[in-house]
Amino acid sequence: MKITDLLKRYSIDLDGQVTSKEETIDHMVSLMVKSGNISDEEIYKSCVKKREEEGTTGIGEGIAIPHAKTPVVKEAGLAAMVVKNGVDYDSLDGLPVNLIFLIAAPDTKDNIHLEVLGRLSMLLMDEAFRENLIHAESVEQFLAYVDEAEKEKFGEEDASEETNAKEEKEKEKHQSSEGRYQILAVTACPTGIAHTYMAAESLERTAKELGYTIKVETNGSGGDKNVLTPEEIASCDCIIVAADKDVRMARFDGKPVIVTKVANGIHRAKELIEEAESGTISVYHSDRKEEVEAFGGEKESFGRKIYKNLMNGVSHMLPFVIGGGILIALAFLFDGANAGTDIFGTGNTFSRFLKIVGDTAFGMMFPILAGYIAMSIADRPALMPGIVGGLLAKAGTSVFLPEDQWISSGFFGALIAGFVAGYLMLFLKKAFDRLPHALEGTKPVLLYPFFGILLMGAIMVFIVNPPVGAFNTWLNDMLAGMGEGSRLLLGAVLGGMMAVDFGGPFNKAAYVFGTASIASGQYEIMASVMIGGMVPPIAIALATTFFKNRFTKSEQQTTITNYIMGLSFITEGAIPFAASDPLRIIPPCMLGSAVSGALSMFFECGSRAPHGGIFVVGIMDHAPMFLIALALGAVIAMAGIVILKKPLPKKR
Numbered sequence: 001m002k003i004t005d006l007l008k009r010y011s012i013d014l015d016g017q018v019t020s021k022e023e024t025i026d027h028m029v030s031l032m033v034k035s036g037n038i039s040d041e042e043i044y045k046s047c048v049k050k051r052e053e054e055g056t057t058g059i060g061e062g063i064a065i066p067h068a069k070t071p072v073v074k075e076a077g078l079a080a081m082v083v084k085n086g087v088d089y090d091s092l093d094g095l096p097v098n099l100i101f102l103i104a105a106p107d108t109k110d111n112i113h114l115e116v117l118g119r120l121s122m123l124l125m126d127e128a129f130r131e132n133l134i135h136a137e138s139v140e141q142f143l144a145y146v147d148e149a150e151k152e153k154f155g156e157e158d159a160s161e162e163t164n165a166k167e168e169k170e171k172e173k174h175q176s177s178e179g180r181y182q183i184l185a186v187t188a189c190p191t192g193i194a195h196t197y198m199a200a201e202s203l204e205r206t207a208k209e210l211g212y213t214i215k216v217e218t219n220g221s222g223g224d225k226n227v228l229t230p231e232e233i234a235s236c237d238c239i240i241v242a243a244d245k246d247v248r249m250a251r252f253d254g255k256p257v258i259v260t261k262v263a264n265g266i267h268r269a270k271e272l273i274e275e276a277e278s279g280t281i282s283v284y285h286s287d288r289k290e291e292v293e294a295f296g297g298e299k300e301s302f303g304r305k306i307y308k309n310l311m312n313g314v315s316h317m318l319p320f321v322i323g324g325g326i327l328i329a330l331a332f333l334f335d336g337a338n339a340g341t342d343i344f345g346t347g348n349t350f351s352r353f354l355k356i357v358g359d360t361a362f363g364m365m366f367p368i369l370a371g372y373i374a375m376s377i378a379d380r381p382a383l384m385p386g387i388v389g390g391l392l393a394k395a396g397t398s399v400f401l402p403e404d405q406w407i408s409s410g411f412f413g414a415l416i417a418g419f420v421a422g423y424l425m426l427f428l429k430k431a432f433d434r435l436p437h438a439l440e441g442t443k444p445v446l447l448y449p450f451f452g453i454l455l456m457g458a459i460m461v462f463i464v465n466p467p468v469g470a471f472n473t474w475l476n477d478m479l480a481g482m483g484e485g486s487r488l489l490l491g492a493v494l495g496g497m498m499a500v501d502f503g504g505p506f507n508k509a510a511y512v513f514g515t516a517s518i519a520s521g522q523y524e525i526m527a528s529v530m531i532g533g534m535v536p537p538i539a540i541a542l543a544t545t546f547f548k549n550r551f552t553k554s555e556q557q558t559t560i561t562n563y564i565m566g567l568s569f570i571t572e573g574a575i576p577f578a579a580s581d582p583l584r585i586i587p588p589c590m591l592g593s594a595v596s597g598a599l600s601m602f603f604e605c606g607s608r609a610p611h612g613g614i615f616v617v618g619i620m621d622h623a624p625m626f627l628i629a630l631a632l633g634a635v636i637a638m639a640g641i642v643i644l645k646k647p648l649p650k651k652r
Contacts (some may be wrong), residue, residue, distance in 0.1 A: 003078065003119055004147045009139045011035045011079040016100070018081075020553055021058075021089045025049060025066060028079055028102040037077035037104050044072050044104065058091030059195060060266075063124050065117060067103035077104040078116065080142070082134055088554045094580070098134050099124070118220065121197040123149050125205070125266070180235040181215045183207060183276050184228050188219035188243035189262045196220045199242045199265030206269035212277060219247060238276035240265070249284070256281035306419075313373035313418050314512060317365045321515045322611040324361030329609035331355035333619040365515070366390040366414035370421060377422025378429070381444060385424060385452035389417025392460040396469050399461055407469030409460075411516035416464050421456055428452065476520045487524070488598045494525065495532030495597020495633075499589040502536065502571045502578055515610045523606030527620060530569050531600045531630050532593035534613055537566030537573035538630070539592055539637030540585070546638075549647040566634075569613030581645070588640025596633025600626060 011031045018024045029038075029045045038044045047068035051057065058064040079102040086096025101120055123129055129149050136142035185203050189195035200216040207214035215232060218225045230251070233239070238256045241247050242265030249257075258281055264272060275281070331345045331354035338347035346352040367390030374386025393413030396406035409416075428451055432443055482490065497510035514529030541562035544551050555577065565573030578585045603625035609616040617623045 002147075003116060003123075003150055004143060006076055006078040006116060007080060007143065007146065008035045008077070009143065011077070012139045012142055013081040014136060014139065014142060016081040016083040016087075018083060018087050020087070021052075021557070024064075024081075024083075024087055024089060024097075024100060025052070028066065028081060028100055031079035031081065032077060032102055032104050035077045035079065035104075037073055037075045039074055040072040044068060044070060047072075048102070056090045058089040058097055059121070059198065060091055060093035060095070061124070061127075062086070062091075062095060062098040062130065064089045064091065064097045064100045065103065065120060066100070067105065067117060069105040069107055071107040073104045073106045076106060076116070078102065079104075080133075082136070082142075084134065088552060090554045090557075099130060118197040118218075119150070119154065121195075122201040123153060125198050125201040181213045181232055182237045183212055183214040183240065183273065184232060184236045184238075185214060185216040185240040185265070186219060186228070186243060186247050187216060187262060187265050188245050188247055195244075195262045195266065199262050199269075202266045202269040203240065203242070203272070207273050210270070210273055212273060214273075219243070219245075238281050240272050240276055242272070252284050254283060254285065257284040309373050309376040309419070309422065310415070311508065312376035313369040313371075313415075314508060316372040317369040318515075320361050320364040320368055324358045324364070325515070325518060325608065325610035326612055326616065327354050327358030328362060329358075329607075329612075329616055329619045331358060332608060362519075363394065365519075366394040366411065369411070370414040370418035373415070373418025374421035374425065377419070378425035381429070381448045381452070382422050382425035384449055385456040386418050386421035388453050389421050389456045389460050390414040392457065393417050393465065393468075396465055397461050398465045398469065400466050407465075407473055409465045409468035410472050410519060411512070412472065413460070413464055413468045416468065417456070417460060420459055420464070421452070424455055424459075425452060428455075472520070476522070484602075487601045490525070491528040491601030492594040492598035494528045495535075495600070496590045496594035498529060498532030498571060498597075499536050499574075499586065499593035499637075502575050507533070507571060518608065518610055523608055523621065524601055524604060526610060527605040527607040527626060528597040528600045530607055530611075530613065531596045531605075531626065531633065533571040534566050534569050534630055535593040535596050535633045535637055536571055536578075536589040537562040538634040539566075539589060539641060540574055540577050541566060542634060542638040543641045543645075547642045547645075550642060550645040552648065567614040569611055584644035585641060588637045588644065591640055592633040592635075592637025594633075595636050596629045599629035599632060603629060605629065 011034050013027070013031060016024075016027065018027055025045065025048055029041060029048060032038055032044070033041050047070045048066050051068055052066065056064075057066045081100045083096075083098055083100070086098050089097040089100075091097055103116055105116075123146075126149065129145065132145045133142060136145060185200070187196050187199040187203070189199075196218050197220065200218050203216055204214055215228065216226060217228050228251075233251060233255060236255065238258065239252050241249070241252075241257060241259045242262050243259070244262045256276075258272065258276060260268075260272065328345070331351040332339075334354065335343075335345050335347040335351035338344045341347070345355045367387040370390030370393065371383045371386035374382035374389075393409045393416075396408040396413075398406055401407075425448065428448060432447055435443075494510045494514065497506045500506040510529050510532070514526040517523075517525040541559050544556050544559045544562070548556055558573070558576070562573045565571075574585070574589060578589075603622050605623070605626040606621035607616065607619075609619060617626060620626050
């Protein structure tokens with residue numbers, strides 16, 4: 001369907017006078033209502049706003065494409081507005097928006113809004129087209145610009161056979177004289193909508209300007225389009241994967257591949273095309289899990305590979321830790337009458353049920369951690385020995401001690417097991433490469449499982465568990481015997497680490513240490529970690545509440561969200577502020593989090609739950625003091641922020 005078929009003249013405003021994102025959406029919905037396509041304005045408006053909560057549709061380059069698919073839309077439609085001076089729309093690039101297109105899609109299976117959104121995204125990549133629309137002197141001229149651009153890009157919808165033949169010839173021009181594409185590309189973004197198609201358009205246009213032939217596959221939310229064929233992959237020079245989500249990579253085995261984020265496909269297309277044809281890109285081998293060439297020609301460092309493998313294990317482990325840990329904490333909450341006794345947490349039927357289920361889920365943290373670290377290194381065959389290694393780490397199995405003296409090697413043992421299992425499987429794959437082809441089918445069902453478990457078991461029982469188990473015992477004894485000064489320092493360090501990178505390596509390291517400490521009964525450590533992660537969003541919310549003149553309107557609109565995220569122990573709410581002004585946000589947040597972490601340790605607050613924030617305060621040790629420590633740290637961080645940030649000009 002053509003854009004001009006959906007865009008009615010009375011749903012176009014060429015002189016929009018709006019000052020905020022909310023006002024923009026309200027006005028765009030009123031324009032859409034004029035088309036007669038909406039049966040309930042309020043429901044449609046709420047759907048548009050709900051979509052914005054999932055992620056801004058301000059896609060950058062001065063463009064916003066809000067949209068909603070709902071039964072109250074009787075027929076697909078478009079509305080458009082030009083804001084010549086720009087409006088703050090929380091765009092991904094932080095710049096004001098001048099062009100807004102609103103899409104209304106009925107709740108049908110045809111996904112018409114995705115087709116229209118893809119068309120719009122590709123057309124709007126042309127800067128001259130955007131300028132024409134912004135400076136259109138009449139609605140008729142605006143529609144004429146759209147119609148002209150659409151015909152030039154997509155051709156007439158009712159083209160004759162002669163026209164179709166011309167289009168086929170035009171497509172053939174994009175292939176080289178050998179009938180192949182020099183460069184292939186795949187574009188994909190998390191939502192699979194605007195950026196996917198904008199990156200594709202940018203790469204295609206740039207390649208054409210530079211004289212190279214290219215074909216781009218788009219992995220959009222409406223399905224994969226323009227899919228690359230095996231013949232095209234085999235004959236190309238290089239493949240560019242501009243994606244922010246997983247892409248099927250095994251098909252590119254043996255070809256030079258560049259992997260980069262989708263934004264580089266939009267904004268740095270020329271550099272990508274030139275690098276792809278430089279002849280210096282290394283070959284990707286999916287079977288050996290070799291890393292793809294990174295954009296810029298630099299190979300991924302060994303440390304980065306280790307971190308990615310570790311995070312794969314941690315991300316799969318956390319749901320078990322969080323869900324199981326909260327159930328265990330609730331078991332203690334509902335068994336308060338038996339506090340201080342040996343049956344605390346299992347003193348009644350309901351609490352015993354919670355404790356059994358929670359312990360089972362929480363106990364899976366070690367095998368899941370090890371299994372998914374191993375899988376990240378050597379693919380699915382490594383999952384099984386990794387899980388077995390994690391279970392052996394949990395059990396503390398050893399031949400040097402009787403069974404009643406086994407000591408769990410815990411988190412560190414599982415960590416080692418994951419990496420050992422991964423590299424062990426890489427070794428086994430290489431060792432079995434020389435077997436006759438007829439035995440290929442026995443590898444995944446017989447050879448890998450048998451030798452993987454056998455060797456993994458030997459390594460854990462004889463090599464890993466004895467020393468790591470002894471180290472765990474020493475560490476727990478040291479933590480339990482810490483003096484007051486040392487405990488305060490530990491609380492301050494862990495709390496501060498939670499505010500260094502808001503979900504990055506430092507934050508994750510502190511959090512994982514906290515969750516591992518729960519397993520050994522060190523609940524004070526988890527409380528210091530949790531409070532350290534709660535402070536930054538709350539401090540920012542306080543600052544935007546009481547010192548509005550230091551923040552833009554879009555930043556002020558996040559106040560409620562940051563209160564909720566901070567109280568829920570979701571540190572990531574502070575990321576946009578830290579990214580835009582790190583020197584004035586991160587140091588005060590680190591100070592506030594460190595103070596809260598130290599105070600929590602001083603007040604002997606303890607958390608049996610590894611997550612939950614304010615929602616698990618009721619089951620914490622010394623809960624009132626935890627809240628006091630949280631409030632003090634948040635106020636200190638807020639004070640630091642407002643001292644460092646100066647008031648903004650009134651216009652901003």
